[in-house]
Every structure is written in structure tokens, then in C-alpha cells.
Amino acid sequence: xxxxxxxxxxxxxxxxxxxxxxxxxxxxxxxxxxxxxxxxxxxxxxxxxxxxxxxxxxxxxxxxxxxxxxxxxxxxxxxxxxxxxxxxxxxxxxxxxxxxxxxxxxxxxxxxxxxxxxxxxxxxxxxxxxxxxxxxxxxxxxxxxxxxxxxxxxxxxxxxxxxxxxxxxxxxxxxxxxxxxxxxxxxx
Amino acid sequence: xxxxxxxxxxxxxxxxxxxxxxxxxxxxxxxxxxxxxxxxxxxxxxxxxxxxxxxxxxxxxxxxxxxxxxxxxxxxxxxxxxxxxxxxxxxxxxxxxxxxxxxxxxxxxxxxxxxxxxxxxxxxxxxxxxxxxxxxxxxxxxxxxxxxxxxxxxxxxxxxxxxxxxxxxxxxxxxxxxxxxxxxxxxxxxxxxxxxxxxxxxxxxxxxxxxxxxxxxxxxx
Ligand SMILES: [Zn+2]
Numbered sequence: 264x265x266x267x268x269x270x271x272x273x274x275x276x277x278x279x280x281x282x283x284x285x286x287x288x289x290x291x292x293x294x295x296x297x298x299x300x301x302x303x304x305x306x307x308x309x310x311x312x313x314x315x316x317x318x319x320x321x322x323x324x325x326x327x328x329x330x331x332x333x334x335x336x337x338x339x340x341x342x343x344x345x346x347x348x349x350x351x352x353x354x355x356x357x358x359x360x361x362x363x364x365x366x367x368x369x370x371x372x373x374x375x376x377x378x379x380x381x382x383x384x385x386x387x388x389x390x391x392x393x394x395x396x397x398x399x400x401x402x403x404x405x406x407x408x409x410x411x412x413x414x415x416x417x418x419x420x421x422x423x424x425x426x427x428x429x430x431x432x433x434x435x436x437x438x439x440x441x442x443x444x445x446x447x448x449x450x451x
Numbered sequence: 452x453x454x455x456x457x458x459x460x461x462x463x464x465x466x467x468x469x470x471x472x473x474x475x476x477x478x479x480x481x482x483x484x485x486x487x488x489x490x491x492x493x494x495x496x497x498x499x500x501x502x503x504x505x506x507x508x509x510x511x512x513x514x515x516x517x518x519x520x521x522x523x524x525x526x527x528x529x530x531x532x533x534x535x536x537x538x539x540x541x542x543x544x545x546x547x548x549x550x551x552x553x554x555x556x557x558x559x560x561x562x563x564x565x566x567x568x569x570x571x572x573x574x575x576x577x578x579x580x581x582x583x584x585x586x587x588x589x590x591x592x593x594x595x596x597x598x599x600x601x602x603x604x605x606x607x608x609x610x611x612x613x614x615x616x617x618x619x620x621x622x623x624x625x626x627x628x629x630x631x632x633x634x635x636x637x638x639x640x641x642x643x644x645x646x647x648x649x650x651x652x653x654x655x656x657x658x659x660x661x662x663x664x665x666x667x668x669x670x671x672x
Contacts, residue, residue: 289524293517300516301509318516326523340494344501351469351500361580363469364477364551366484372549374625376487394502413468413500419461434461441460441499448495 276342277388284332292329295342300325303350309414320357324350341391390448397447405440412437454625458482458489462629467496474584474651477555477577478607478627481649484549485625547612552649556588560612560647563588571595577649586651591615591640604653606630608638613646615639622648 276298279291303324308317327349335345355363366373398406411422419437423430458466458479465471466479483490546559553559555577565573571592579586588611591597597608597615607629608615614623617638622628630636640646 292524296517296520297512299504300512300520302504302507305507305509306504322516322519322523325520326527329520329524330527340498341501343505344498347501347504348497350504355469359473359581361473364473364480364555366480366490367550370484370546370550370553372484372546372553374485374487376490390498391502394498395505398499398502398506409499410503412464413503418465418470437464438460441464444499445495448498 277337280328280332280335280342280345281337283329284335292332295328296325299328299343299346303346306347306350306414307354320350320353323357324353327353338387340387343391393447393450394444397444401440401443405436405443408433408436409440454482454486454488456620456622456626456628457486458492458627459629460492463489463492464496467493467500472583473579473581474586475605475607477551477579477586478609478649478651481549481552482609482625482627484551547647552588552611555586565590572597583654584651585654586649589646589648589650591646591648593640593645594642595640597638597640597646604631606653607649607651609649611647611649613644614641615646615648616641 276295279288279295282288282291283295300321304317304321307320307324324346328346331349335342339345352363355361401409408422412419419433420430423433426433462471462475462479466476471479483493546553548556548559556563556575563575565575568574568589572595573590575588577586577588589597591613593613607627608622609627610622610624612624614621614626615638616622617628617636620628621641622638628638
């Protein structure tokens with residue numbers, strides 16, 4: 264545990280990543296690497312339980328972060344969200360041996376959002392703060408189920424089986440946890 | 452266009468967390484291309500995934516890990532990717548099939564080679580790398596029932612053109628129907644226009660025994 268690191272404000276991270284994208288800023292990337300690499304590795308380890316594989320998948324993920332930094336848009340969300348989606352995609356590519364099917368923002372058939380894209384960088388940062396507080400306030404069993412649904416390759420019924428609790432309970436706890444987090448995200 | 456039938460929370464969460472098999476993901480991602488409101492829900496789930504990543508308790512990164520990273524960066528520094536290009540071309544008609552589905556089929560609706568299913572219905576099987584699901588594009592003539600409808604497992608149907616009616620529900624472009632074995636349904640293409648939809652189902656169970664395999668088609672399992 265490195266508690267001091269835990270407190271790194273997310274908007275600093277955002278500035279660092281933008282600098283990596285614009286200037287191939289190695290120093291900025293090192294700060295990002297030292298903060299996120301252990302987290303990505305832990306995320307991968309939860310899924311594979313194989314230390315070497317987790318290290319490899321972490322390196323792969325951080326390499327994508329380095330190469331695609333110019334595509335990061337602070338208005339779309341935080342650095343942790345962006346890196347999470349990259350780590351997830353690396354994992355899908357490796358374990359499922361398929362590219363993850365994804366929509367394409369530039370496809371002429373893509374239906375654009377109704378709202379005009381404003382500068383949402385600050386909003387995204389505030390959202391992340393509210394989310395962090397809401398998450399800290401969740402009952403332990405709800406947080407646990409939430410982590411399992413994000414980190415383990417299992418359906419709700421597999422989770423229910425693993426914990427020997429009824430499927431209905433799993434579903435309702437996840438639903439409750441989501442409702443609380445979503446409410447926190449929708450506060451204005 | 453207003454979509455009335457969306458992706459359920461469980462399905463969307465499994466897509467957000469990268470657990471959903473390719474076939475289901477294809478239907479989910481294609482619905483997302485047409486549905487800003489589900490994209491907003493997805494982005495909230497991804498924000499939650501990001502916050503969970505931020506909160507993971509870990510040790511510090513090792514200097515060794517950083518040194519390995521540096522070596523990779525030095526080697527790879529040539530292929531830096533740029534912000535994505537805009538492929539939209541002014542003045543061209545919007546395709547009926549959105550991405551990622553269009554690429555899976557190799558083109559838009561007018562370039563497809565349909566295979567007859569009988570009764571005026573057509574299909575195109577979609578190649579997936581994952582074998583746990585089966586995906587195909589169906590074209591059902593206006594006013595006719597959706598064929599081959601005894602399914603045992605999960606089924607996702609995404610409407611791309613025309614519409615179908617299932618009981619009192621109408622599914623039109625962008626609508627996604629989630630059905631499982633417990634649901635008895637009899638979808639019927641609406642009058643006026645052929646209904647084109649993406650249908651994803653669990654792959655039929657593959658039995659090892661040659662005997663069972665031999666009678667499988669007879670039993671219809
Ligand atoms: Zn939707």
C-alpha cells in the first residue's frame with residue numbers, strides 16, 4: 264500500500280497525459296506509469312491469477328497508453344476511466360483472441376448525441392470526485408459485488424454460485440450499488 | 452428516431468467490463484452506435500470501472516518494470532498513433548448498417564449476398580472468432596413470422612430496418628430484444644417493409660458422442 268500515492272488528484276493526471284500526447288513527454292509518462300502500472304497489474308492479476316501474465320498485460324496496456332495518448336480527451340472523462348477501458352480491451356484481445364466489437368464515432372451511420380459537446384473536462388473531474396465519495400460510502404458487500412462484476416470473468420449467476428447466495432440477492436445488491444453510484448454521477 | 456427497447460443493466464455491465472462474448476458484444480455495440488442514451492449509461496459504468504481501478508490497493512511500481520517499459524518505448528517510438536481521422540464524407544447516403552456490424556458483413560445492405568431460408572426469408576451467417584455464439588443477419592418478408600424460432604438459450608435481436616411485432620410490443624430500427632428460454636415469443640414482421648435484423652443466439656450444444664451427434668438433427672437439439 265502506498266497511501267500517499269492514492270491521493271494523487273485526477274486533474275493533474277489529466278494534464279500529464281495530455282502532455283504525453285502532445286510532446287511525447289517521458290517524465291510525465293513516468294509519473295503516470297508509477298501511479299497506474301501497479302493498479303493495472305493488480306487488475307490483470309485478479310483476472311488471471313498469474314503474476315507473469317499480469318506483468319506482461321500491464322506492460323502491453325501501458326504501451327498502448329504511451330502510443331495512443333494523443334487520443335485522450337479530458338472532456339470525455341478521467342485518466343483512470345481511459346486507462347481502465349484500455350486495460351479492459353487489452354484483456355479482451357488476449358483472452359478472447361478477438362478484437363472487442365466497438366462502435367465508431369466517425370461512422371456516417373453513427374447517431375450523434377443530442378447535446379452539443381461543451382467543455383466537459385471540469386465536469387468529468389467533479390464527477391469522478393463525487394463517484395469516489397459515493398463508492399467509499401457503499402456497504403462492503405455491495406462494493407465487493409461491484410468489484411467482482413468488473414474484475415472477474417463471471418456472470419451474475421456464477422458470482423451467486425461462488426458466494427453461495429441467491430441470484431436474486433446478487434442482482435438486487437448490484438442494482439442498489441449502481442443506483443447509488445449513478446445518483447452520485449447525476450448530481451449537479 | 453426513438454428507440455424504445457434498450458440494453459439491460461446486466462448485459463451492458465458485462466460489455467463494460469469486457470466479459471461479454473463476441474456475438475453478444477456485436478449486437479450491444481451496434482445498438483450503442485444508434486443509441487446516445489445507452490452510450491451515456493455505458494460511459495457511467497466505465498467511469499465506475501475507472502474509479503475501481505484508481506482505488507485498487509497496490510505496492511509501488513518497481514524500477515525494473517519502468518526500465519522494461521523504457522526499453523519498449525525506445526523500440527516502438529516510430530509507430531505513434533495520431534488522433535483519429537474523420538471518415539465522414541459529405542453528401543454520401545448514410546449506410547443502413549452501422550459499425551461494427553457493417554465491417555463484420557463486409558459492406559452495407561445493398562452489397563450483401565442473401566441466402567434463402569425458405570418462406571421468403573433470407574439470412575447471412577456472420578463469421579465470429581468466438582464459437583460460443585451464433586450471429587446472423589435476417590431478412591423477414593413483411594407480415595411473415597421470424598423463422599427457426601425454437602431457441603433454447605439466450606437470444607438478442609437488433610432491428611436495423613423495418614420492424615417486427617412480438618405480442619403487443621413493436622421493435623423498430625435500433626430496438627434490441629433480449630429473450631431467454633423462459634420467454635415464449637412469436638415475432639412477426641410488420642406489414643409494409645421487410646424486416647432486417649441481427650440475431651445472436653447461444654451456439655447449439657456440441658455433443659461428443661457420435662451417436663448423439665447423429666440423432667441431434669432428428670431431435671432438433
Ligand atoms: Zn439504448
